[in-house]
Amino acid sequence: MAQVRIRVLTWALLGCLGCGCSGSSGGGKVPKDTSETPAADLAGEVTVMEDGREPDSSHIPETLDMERVPDGVQGDPDPDPRDGGGGDGDGAGDGDGGGDGDGGAWDDGLSDQTVVDVADTHLEDSSDATLPGSECPIYLEGLAVATVAWPALTEASGLASSARNAGLFWVHNDSGDTARFFAMSVAGTVLGEFVLTGIAAEDWEDIAVGPGPVAGESYLYLGDVGDNSLLRPTIQVVRLPEPLVEPWETPFSMELEGAHSFDLVYPEGKSHNCETLAVDPLDATLVLVNKTGDIFSSVFTVTLPELPPPQPIPLAFLTTIPIGISTGGDFSPDGTTLLVRNYFQAFIWQRFPTPEEPEMPTLAAMLAGPACAVPMVFEGLGESVTFARDVAGYYTLSEGVGQSLYLYERIPNGLGP
Numbered sequence: 001m002a003q004v005r006i007r008v009l010t011w012a013l014l015g016c017l018g019c020g021c022s023g024s025s026g027g028g029k030v031p032k033d034t035s036e037t038p039a040a041d042l043a044g045e046v047t048v049m050e051d052g053r054e055p056d057s058s059h060i061p062e063t064l065d066m067e068r069v070p071d072g073v074q075g076d077p078d079p080d081p082r083d084g085g086g087g088d089g090d091g092a093g094d095g096d097g098g099g100d101g102d103g104g105a106w107d108d109g110l111s112d113q114t115v116v117d118v119a120d121t122h123l124e125d126s127s128d129a130t131l132p133g134s135e136c137p138i139y140l141e142g143l144a145v146a147t148v149a150w151p152a153l154t155e156a157s158g159l160a161s162s163a164r165n166a167g168l169f170w171v172h173n174d175s176g177d178t179a180r181f182f183a184m185s186v187a188g189t190v191l192g193e194f195v196l197t198g199i200a201a202e203d204w205e206d207i208a209v210g211p212g213p214v215a216g217e218s219y220l221y222l223g224d225v226g227d228n229s230l231l232r233p234t235i236q237v238v239r240l241p242e243p244l245v246e247p248w249e250t251p252f253s254m255e256l257e258g259a260h261s262f263d264l265v266y267p268e269g270k271s272h273n274c275e276t277l278a279v280d281p282l283d284a285t286l287v288l289v290n291k292t293g294d295i296f297s298s299v300f301t302v303t304l305p306e307l308p309p310p311q312p313i314p315l316a317f318l319t320t321i322p323i324g325i326s327t328g329g330d331f332s333p334d335g336t337t338l339l340v341r342n343y344f345q346a347f348i349w350q351r352f353p354t355p356e357e358p359e360m361p362t363l364a365a366m367l368a369g370p371a372c373a374v375p376m377v378f379e380g381l382g383e384s385v386t387f388a389r390d391v392a393g394y395y396t397l398s399e400g401v402g403q404s405l406y407l408y409e410r411i412p413n414g415l416g417p
Contacts, residue, residue: 135350136372139393142406146188148397153182153190155399157275158207159384160330163218165245169386174399175203175226179238183245188405191245192252196259199238203227205383206328209242210279213306218242223277224261225288230271234263234312237277237286239304262304263312272298275383276329276340280363287329287363288315289340295324297340299367319367323347327383332391338366339374339394341385346376377406 148156157174158181165183168191172181179201183191203226212219220243224236240259266272276289276297288300300315321340329340339348351366353359361369376382379398387394393409 135370137348137350137374138411139374139408140411141375142377142396142408144404145407146186146405147402148184148188148190148405149402150182150184150190151401152193153184154401156397156403157205157383157399158223158277158328159386159395159397160207160209160220161333161386161389161395162242162245163209163333163389164242166389168245169395170207170209170220171384171397172204172207172222174205174383175201177201177204179204181207181220181222186405191250192248192254194243194254194256196238196240197255197257199259199261200224200236202232202236205275206277208277208279208330210281210331211284212239212241212304214241221277221279221286223274223288225274225277227271227273230273232271233269234265235274236261236263237304238262260308262308264302264315265312266300266315267317272300275327278329278331278338280335281331281333282335282360285363287318287331287338289321289323289326289329291326292324295322296320297323297326301363318364321347321349321367322371328385330386330394332387333389334391335360337387337391338363339385339387341376341382341396343380343382344376344378346374346385347371348374375408379403379406 153171153173155174155176156171158170158172160170162168162170162183167186169184169186170181171184179196179199180193181196182193185191202224204222204224205226206223208221208223209218210221211217218241220238220240222238224238227235238259238261240256243256272290273292274288274290276287276291278287278289279285280287284303286302286304288302290298290300292298298320299318301318302313302315304313323340323342323345325342326340327342329338331338336352337348337350339346341347349366349369349371351361351369353361377396379396381400382396382398384397385394388407391410392412393407396406396408397403
């Protein structure tokens with residue numbers, strides 16, 4: 001099992017993003033200064049908002065001054081932003097982004113796929129991708145399948161695949177917006193918005209789809225969990241039944257009632273910045289991953305009751321995982337895979353029952369297993385990720401106007417398409 005050192009990410013790498021530290025929970029807008037940034041061209045141009053602002057980059061740490069080898073990491077944990085990430089640096093595939101360009105997926109499940117160890121595989125083309133018995137699956141490099149151009153969607157911070165509406169995503173803005181989220185097609189077309197009545201939005205950072213109090217029903221979870229200044233005594237997660245998008249005249253704007261906001265508190269009353277919320281589809285456990293300047297992040301969990309109690313609900317510390325600056329995450333709909341990303345890289349953790357252990361492993365056991373590096377396009381300020389409902393790949397979307405929606409297709413059975 002190959003282990004790879006995580007390279008130091010310095011101000012020179014991030015300088016073109018105009019990074020800095022902000023004193024507000026929503027994050028300040030920091031002027032860009034690349035005059036002394038020799039690596040400024042590494043990330044390309046900085047995304048600019050419709051009103052001329054840059055997206056909030058104040059929450060990116062100034063330096064990552066540690067150089068340690070996280071235990072259990074497989075694959076390349078810190079790919080060059082220009083090579084698509086993952087594998088041995090060649091983009092894992094034949095270089096064309098994979099797929100047929102229409103965002104389609106293979107009719108294939110995760111359970112019967114042969115997976116490969118990305119760290120030990122050189123792929124001249126996708127037909128080489130077979131190493132039976134190894135642990136890490138292969139995903140092709142991100143392929144831009146759509147452009148999202150909607151005037152009100154300027155800082156996409158959360159993305160989730162709908163369970164009730166085929167081919168539909170839920171997406172929301174970062175801090176500064178109202179309590180609303182958008183319905184978006186796989187073609188990048190925003191169909192409309194839902195506005196939550198009686199709900200506040202201080203710093204929404206992530207969105208997830210998962211089970212809830214009524215068996216067989218799907219729910220949306222919105223994470224009001226951002227805290228750049230580490231001053232919030234509590235954070236909130238909003239839960240509501242997942243809406244059904246009827247064939248209304250588009251674009252629509254509808255108010256939704258029935259959402260509940262749950263106050264959560266971290267252990268010992270400490271404050272943490274967080275941008276990652278995922279919901280375990282097996283038991284509705286909420287998983288929050290804090291955002292640190294270290295190469296390790298803390299994982300906290302909680303199970304929500306049917307209704308918000310009068311007092312904040314305590315979060316429980318679970319473990320640490322070898323990824324820092326985490327900006328988003330998602331469970332696969334079948335519960336076998338958890339993906340956590342940051343601006344430069346992404347990892348997945350997997351769990352499967354075995355003949356010896358027929359029960360699905362716990363979340364703790366899952367995260368104690370190997371972390372597999374998977375491709376991640378450097379998007380500038382990429383914070384969102386979601387699995388396809390058929391678990392044949394995952395999607396990412398960055399903050400900014402006119403951003404690309406990327407699809408990373410999984411190679412079925414370890415073989416090329």
